[in-house]
Amino acid sequence: MSGERARILVVDDEKVIRDSCTRILTTEGHIVKSAEDGNIGLEVFREFHPDIVLVDLKMPGKSGMDILEEIEGSDPNVVKIVITGYATVSSAVDAMQRGAYDFIPKPFTPEEISLIVARGLERRRLFLESEALRVEQERIRRNMISLVSHELRAPLAATVQYLEVILGGMAGKISSEAKEMIDRCNIRIKELLELLSRWLNLATFDPDKMAEHFQDISLSNIATESIELLKPLAEEKKISLILEKPDDLPPIKGSKVSLGEIFNNVISNAIKYNKAGGWAKVKLYERDEEVWVEISDNGSGISEEHLQRIFDEFYRVDGRRNAPVKGSGLGLSIVKRLVEAHGGMIDAKSRFGEGTTFRISFPKFFQRQKEG
Numbered sequence: 001m002s003g004e005r006a007r008i009l010v011v012d013d014e015k016v017i018r019d020s021c022t023r024i025l026t027t028e029g030h031i032v033k034s035a036e037d038g039n040i041g042l043e044v045f046r047e048f049h050p051d052i053v054l055v056d057l058k059m060p061g062k063s064g065m066d067i068l069e070e071i072e073g074s075d076p077n078v079v080k081i082v083i084t085g086y087a088t089v090s091s092a093v094d095a096m097q098r099g100a101y102d103f104i105p106k107p108f109t110p111e112e113i114s115l116i117v118a119r120g121l122e123r124r125r126l127f128l129e130s131e132a133l134r135v136e137q138e139r140i141r142r143n144m145i146s147l148v149s150h151e152l153r154a155p156l157a158a159t160v161q162y163l164e165v166i167l168g169g170m171a172g173k174i175s176s177e178a179k180e181m182i183d184r185c186n187i188r189i190k191e192l193l194e195l196l197s198r199w200l201n202l203a204t205f206d207p208d209k210m211a212e213h214f215q216d217i218s219l220s221n222i223a224t225e226s227i228e229l230l231k232p233l234a235e236e237k238k239i240s241l242i243l244e245k246p247d248d249l250p251p252i253k254g255s256k257v258s259l260g261e262i263f264n265n266v267i268s269n270a271i272k273y274n275k276a277g278g279w280a281k282v283k284l285y286e287r288d289e290e291v292w293v294e295i296s297d298n299g300s301g302i303s304e305e306h307l308q309r310i311f312d313e314f315y316r317v318d319g320r321r322n323a324p325v326k327g328s329g330l331g332l333s334i335v336k337r338l339v340e341a342h343g344g345m346i347d348a349k350s351r352f353g354e355g356t357t358f359r360i361s362f363p364k365f366f367q368r369q370k371e372g
């Protein structure tokens, strides 16, 4: 599509309709091709790469609905408009469900067809813009991945090795002051390396691959293990950890490691963003076809404006470098990806100053549908 000059394909068995569409739309500066039946229409479609296709629903041979479906399957971003002699609501709805954008009943005036095509073109422009944006985002993401893994991680890892050689005394004697400073450098660089690995894992995460290793998992066990792991942190911050679960919670399909990561991240937040004497509670229950996890706390809470963004990569409510509670802002974005890879959903409710509740649901019988 260049400027407002579009490529338009008209598929209709009635010659007068093909001719009148061609005349009206060519006059407006568009490039128009037409076909008298479905098979020819699809052939032209493949070679012509139209922006818009106008399809008659009722034709002998291949039906308009079949054509819609095939076009939708090969390029959903092509705008499809249905021409219908019997403008019943049900046939129009049916066509919309198969990807049609709009419909025009026969007979129509030149103004009507112009208007509907103009609307379709606007739609096509938005499709193309969002597609271009998606491609650009993907390009940036790939560049970031290669920058992080090669240009950043490799030299940092090499630096750590040198520092360890120096700290080990293999490069000669160093003063205790120097040793202390190099030690601190070493720790900081290792933290940075850890952050880069977490981000890389997130950016290159492949849900299909993870789903290949799904097995029956008891969330009761995962919750118990996670609480056990975080007990020292909770004790240090004087937070009590509570687990509420039925004895007969059914298993879900999932990855043990990833489910553990979900619980660890959310429970550690409930401890980190809390005050001495506070509590963090994990509640598990079954409802219909799902197992639900509620992780709540009576900690700092999150105000509405921040709450919408906590699942964004690197987002922290207190984003200052010297924020009292340390973190990278990656935890919840990782959690969200992992929950979704299990076919689940996560949301958060919070009241500033009172506490926060994360609710996660997992389907009991999840079968991943491969995309594309």
Ligand SMILES: Nc1ncnc2c1ncn2[C@@H]1O[C@H](COP(=O)(O)OP(=O)(O)OP(=O)(O)O)[C@@H](O)[C@H]1O
Residues within 6 Å of the ligand: 265, 269, 270, 271, 273, 297, 299, 300, 301, 302, 310, 315, 316, 317, 318, 326, 327, 328, 329, 330, 331, 332, 333, 356
């Ligand atoms: N239970 C909670 N109570 C209050 N604030 C929370 C809670 N959980 C998350 N937050 C807020 O959401 C932000 C994002 O959380 P997230 O777990 O993604 O990152 P983080 O904890 O800052 O770092 P990381 O988990 O990567 O170490 C946190 O910085 C915090 O401000």
Ligand SMILES: [Mg+2]
Residues within 6 Å of the ligand: 265, 268, 269, 327, 331, 332
């Ligand atoms: Mg966190």
